[in-house]
Amino acid sequence: MRASYDVAIAGGGIVGTACAEACAAAGLRVLVAEPGPIGGGATAAGMGHVVVMDDSPAQMALTQYSRALWIERIPELPAEVEYLPCGTIWVAADEEEMQECRRKKVVHDAAGVRSEVLDARQLSEAEPHLRAGLAGGLLVHDDSTIYPPCAARWLLERSGAEVVREAAAEIAGGGLRLRSGERISAGVTVNATGAWAPELTPGIEVRKRKGHLAITDRYPGFVRHVLVELGYLKSAHSITADSVAFNAQPRRSGQVLLGSSRQFGAESGAIEAAMLARMLRRCEEYMPELAELTAIRTWTGFRAATPDKLPLIGPTADPRLYLATGHEGLGITTSLATGRLVADLIRGHEPAIPAAPYLPGRKQEAH
Amino acid sequence: MKVRVNGRAVEVPEGAMVSAAVALAGEAAFRRSVTGEARGPLCGMGICFECRVTVDGRAQVRSCQTPCRDGMEVRTDG
Numbered sequence: 101m102r103a104s105y106d107v108a109i110a111g112g113g114i115v116g117t118a119c120a121e122a123c124a125a126a127g128l129r130v131l132v133a134e135p136g137p138i139g140g141g142a143t144a145a146g147m148g149h150v151v152v153m154d155d156s157p158a159q160m161a162l163t164q165y166s167r168a169l170w171i172e173r174i175p176e177l178p179a180e181v182e183y184l185p186c187g188t189i190w191v192a193a194d195e196e197e198m199q200e201c202r203r204k205k206v207v208h209d210a211a212g213v214r215s216e217v218l219d220a221r222q223l224s225e226a227e228p229h230l231r232a233g234l235a236g237g238l239l240v241h242d243d244s245t246i247y248p249p250c251a252a253r254w255l256l257e258r259s260g261a262e263v264v265r266e267a268a269a270e271i272a273g274g275g276l277r278l279r280s281g282e283r284i285s286a287g288v289t290v291n292a293t294g295a296w297a298p299e300l301t302p303g304i305e306v307r308k309r310k311g312h313l314a315i316t317d318r319y320p321g322f323v324r325h326v327l328v329e330l331g332y333l334k335s336a337h338s339i340t341a342d343s344v345a346f347n348a349q350p351r352r353s354g355q356v357l358l359g360s361s362r363q364f365g366a367e368s369g370a371i372e373a374a375m376l377a378r379m380l381r382r383c384e385e386y387m388p389e390l391a392e393l394t395a396i397r398t399w400t401g402f403r404a405a406t407p408d409k410l411p412l413i414g415p416t417a418d419p420r421l422y423l424a425t426g427h428e429g430l431g432i433t434t435s436l437a438t439g440r441l442v443a444d445l446i447r448g449h450e451p452a453i454p455a456a457p458y459l460p461g462r463k464q465e466a467h
Numbered sequence: 468m469k470v471r472v473n474g475r476a477v478e479v480p481e482g483a484m485v486s487a488a489v490a491l492a493g494e495a496a497f498r499r500s501v502t503g504e505a506r507g508p509l510c511g512m513g514i515c516f517e518c519r520v521t522v523d524g525r526a527q528v529r530s531c532q533t534p535c536r537d538g539m540e541v542r543t544d545g
Contacts, residue, residue: 317519317527318501353501394527 105131107446108276108286109261110268110300112136113143114248114435115424116292117255122439126447130261131284133268133276139252142294142431145401147313147349147357148248149326150433151188152240154207158410158457163430164211165453166437171242173436180250182352188243188326189218189226191346191386192235197330201238214241229322229387237330245326245349248432255435268293271300273420288446290422295402297412297425304412305464306426309405310366312376313359314398320354322393329386344379346386356393358383360429362403369400403428408465413441413458422446423460470539485530485541486511486518494543497530520544 107123109116112134120130137144150170154160177183192198201217208215218226218237226239256263264284270277275285291301295308316322329346347359361379366372376398384390406412406426411434415422422445424438441458444451456462468479472492479488486508489497496505497518508518513532521542522528530541 319526392525 103129105129105262105275105284105286107131107288107290108133108271108284109290109292109424110271110276111290111292111294111297111425112138112252112256112263113141113292113294113431114139114252114255115294115427115431115438116290117252117259118435118439119290119292119424119442120259120261120439121255122436122443123446124259124261126443128443128446130259131264131286132256132259132261133264133266133278133284135265135267135279137249138256138263139249142401142403143252144249145311145313145399146248146403146429146432147326147347147359148246148251148432149188149243149349150246151243151326151430152208152211152213153430153433154204154211155409159430160207160211161453162410162434162437162458164213166434167242169436169440170244170246170433177246178250178254180247181254182247182250183244184246184350184352185242185244186325186350188240188328189223190238190240190328190330191223191230192237192330194235198235200330201236204238208240215239216241227324227327229389230327231386231388234386239325243326245351246432247351251432255439268300271421273418288420288422290424290442292424294425294427294431295404297404297423301416301421301423304423304425304460305406306404306412307364307406308367309403309428310361310363310369310400311359311403311429312361312371312379312398312400313357314376314380314395315351315358316356316390316393316395318354319356319393322354322389323348323350323356323387325350327386329382342375344375344382346382348383348387348390355396356390358390358395362429364405369402371398371400404431406464411438411458412460413438414445414455414460416460468535468537470535470537470541472541473543479535483535485520485522485528485533485535485539488535488539489518489520489530489541489543497543499544 106128266278268276349357412423412426509515
């Protein structure tokens, strides 16, 4: 019979481990149940982009808060986390997208996020391998990339949490039951199983959203910032249809990570040649010389998507059962803030940002 | 045909592969692994990727699968 815990967390991805670390730092006794490798699910499949996003004020608040928490931790991050303060460039193809750059810049200025609008010449100087004829972009200075699985392992080590290498079969307010039948009692139980969260907590509005990625051999300097097309916002990534968007990211190794695709309704993790080809063609439209590089690996993963593009963080109808899922493509960025929110809510402390927009009981409207 | 390997001129017969030119230039290490170990052609048939060099500015080219062209500039990072 195990001891009782203050907090039992199902899921050892970046969100579960960030919750473990924040709760442990708050003096709580924590257990994490994870049958696979730590950070081996969506955490390992994602790009590791730490980015401020402004789709909605609540998304802006959460990403900005969480990015600040990452920046605070830079001196502590072990080398294998591969922190790279490369910034993001939102690439504008035409004048309409340049207007979007200027709109974002106003939002960033108001929030104290450092960014600058680049004209066509400045964009081409910043990223010489982008095709000619693009309109410009918006450089966001303090965005970065990390290697998420190592970040998750680091967070778990820092937490000192007990780890049980088994999946939770059932969770409830009083704790969880492991697949082996063993019961673990806890004051609060947290479902942090990403896109699989509805299996443990049926009825929550989380859907699997499949993505493909590719990584190249080492070409140091080929890409210098995280590059994201602005079309990403206006057309490509609607909540309904399958979509692709140009997204290129430098790694410390000199490799280039290439994305992205988004699909609902795909249950199999198999690589779909047609979707991968569509994604890579989109990348090539922005960076024609990518076609000359060698990709060494392609893979897929499942994001945990919600209708309003905000995660589910906090207590459910059962105040002792918490959710920490639904982070879609922003789980790496927002993991640390999620951990803090969970730890604050459990202890009845006022969080640094209002928790209401992320509470599981909120009314969700798709946008 | 003449190619240059790390700036040094090497004479090669028609049809020679870049890997042969690099070997003729006396370069033992074609590239370095992530941890800095010397690497060179192992399989000679395009499978092992150990013989990659930079050809005319293009990185990560398999030298064993690339025929020499007159005037080619080859760089190893050995």
